[in-house]
Amino acid sequence: MSITPHLAVHRFGLGPRAALPADPLAWLDAQTTGAGPPIPPPEGRDAAFALAEGYAAWREHDATPPPAGQPSPVTRLFRAEQEAWTKHLLTAEEPFRERLVMFWLNHFTVAERGGFGVTTAYAGFLRDVVRPRITGRFADLLVAVSTSPSMLYYLDQVASVGPNSTFGRRSGRGLNENLAREILELHSLSPASGYTQADVTEFARLMTGWGVERMREPFGTIFRPANHEPGAKTVMGKRFEEGPAAYEEALRFLATHPATLRHLAFKLVRHFIADDPPPGAVAAIEQVLRDTGGDLGAASRALLRLPQAADPKLAKLRSPMEWVLAIHRAGGTTDPRPVMGGMAALAQPLWNAPQPNGWPDTAQGWAGPEGVMQRLDLAYDVAGRFARQDPRMLLDATLGPLAGAATRRAVTGAGSARDAIALLFASQEMQRR
Numbered sequence: 536m537s538i539t540p541h542l543a544v545h546r547f548g549l550g551p552r553a554a555l556p557a558d559p560l561a562w563l564d565a566q567t568t569g570a571g572p573p574i575p576p577p578e579g580r581d582a583a584f585a586l587a588e589g590y591a592a593w594r595e596h597d598a599t600p601p602p603a604g605q606p607s608p609v610t611r612l613f614r615a616e617q618e619a620w621t622k623h624l625l626t627a628e629e630p631f632r633e634r635l636v637m638f639w640l641n642h643f644t645v646a647e648r649g650g651f652g653v654t655t656a657y658a659g660f661l662r663d664v665v666r667p668r669i670t671g672r673f674a675d676l677l678v679a680v681s682t683s684p685s686m687l688y689y690l691d692q693v694a695s696v697g698p699n700s701t702f703g704r705r706s707g708r709g710l711n712e713n714l715a716r717e718i719l720e721l722h723s724l725s726p727a728s729g730y731t732q733a734d735v736t737e738f739a740r741l742m743t744g745w746g747v748e749r750m751r752e753p754f755g756t757i758f759r760p761a762n763h764e765p766g767a768k769t770v771m772g773k774r775f776e777e778g779p780a781a782y783e784e785a786l787r788f789l790a791t792h793p794a795t796l797r798h799l800a801f802k803l804v805r806h807f808i809a810d811d812p813p814p815g816a817v818a819a820i821e822q823v824l825r826d827t828g829g830d831l832g833a834a835s836r837a838l839l840r841l842p843q844a845a846d847p848k849l850a851k852l853r854s855p856m857e858w859v860l861a862i863h864r865a866g867g868t869t870d871p872r873p874v875m876g877g878m879a880a881l882a883q884p885l886w887n888a889p890q891p892n893g894w895p896d897t898a899q900g901w902a903g904p905e906g907v908m909q910r911l912d913l914a915y916d917v918a919g920r921f922a923r924q925d926p927r928m929l930l931d932a933t934l935g936p937l938a939g940a941a942t943r944r945a946v947t948g949a950g951s952a953r954d955a956i957a958l959l960f961a962s963q964e965m966q967r968r
């Protein structure tokens with residue numbers, strides 16, 4: 536059994552937008568190497584927002600706060616970047632690559648609710664930190680994310696000071712363990728590894744000194760020796776010497792730890808294959824990660840070759856973001872604003888997850904009665920924008936052989952084009968992948 540063209544664009548992509556791939560596996564494989572097509576800059580610009588522009592907007596906000604009801608200059612930059620990314624997803628010709636970007640952005644959640652420290656640097660976090668590394672080594676991705684300004688701000692590393700450091704003794708300030716804890720719990724080992732609170736504290740001590748400079752050039756991540764806790768530290772039984780090099784050394788140690796590879800394999804299979812990941816599938820992806828030194832491109836290609844990857848049964852419920860993108864891609868729109876509005880209406884606002892563990896990746900997180908009704912309402916609303924299209928042609932182009940008999944009867948027997956398209960968009964086949 537092999538992956539069919541329609542299955543390829545639904546299970547591993549964002550839903551069809553143009554012609555289906557003639558060779559689905561080769562098409563998907565090609566998206567797991569190299570950098571891929573760049574994300575276009577925000578509208579009206581020749582390039583994405585640089586970190587210096589974000590920090591300048593932050594200083595402008597601090598110097599002259601906007602009147603009530605007016606967006607901050609930082610928020611305007613952030614919204615423009617959100618629109619650029621959403622528009623890119625609507626037209627993406629390498630949607631498997633972008634699904635992988637979405638997966639890793641959720642794995643390494645930073646969110647708008649984290650404040651200007653996150654939003655001023657999000658363009659770089661997406662374009663320069665995460666996206667170029669999703670088909671490389673996990674260790675390189677973990678290091679880049681964990682030293683990025685957005686992550687250092689989001690999980691309060693900028694506030695962590697070694698209590699016995701020069702600055703710590705003078706100021707009385709101490710450790711903030713948030714980033715250390717989440718790297719161990721969410722980004723690498725997982726609690727199944729058996730790490731302890733002592734490991735969290737030692738890792739937090741090791742990380743002290745790393746922060747962000749936003750007031751003067753050079754902007755971005757910086758190591759401040761006066762904030763660094765002196766002495767060697769031991770994390771998961773491994774000793775790390777005092778100094779700035781220990782952070783990257785520890786991250787690379789964690790990135791290749793067997794518990795980390797098992798955790799990553801479980802999450803990848805859960806995301807792309809099934810809410811309850813088959814143990815054999817998890818073991819297969821874990822083995823690839825182990826054999827390749829954490830090569831994420833190799834793991835992505837291995838996912839495509841799992842027996843379950845070609846199963847025609849659509850078992851995974853799309854998240855609101857995935858579903859809203861899929862129905863708008865089906866309709867052919869390039870306007871990001873209704874897509875972002877739909878995500879927010881379904882309680883998944885773009886880049887604003889409520890907690891560091893990101894958005895749910897199983898049906899349980901999205902299939903409550905209220906969420907189901909909201910999807911039905913949105914399907915009818917969106918269908919009104921595409922009501923001039925032929926529902927039968929749209930059904931064939933969007934779902935093709937994936938559409939069951941009940942869905943075909945509903946769409947072809949509907950009383951109006953809008954009703955037919957709404958039934959297509961709300962169908963089980965469209966809501967699953």
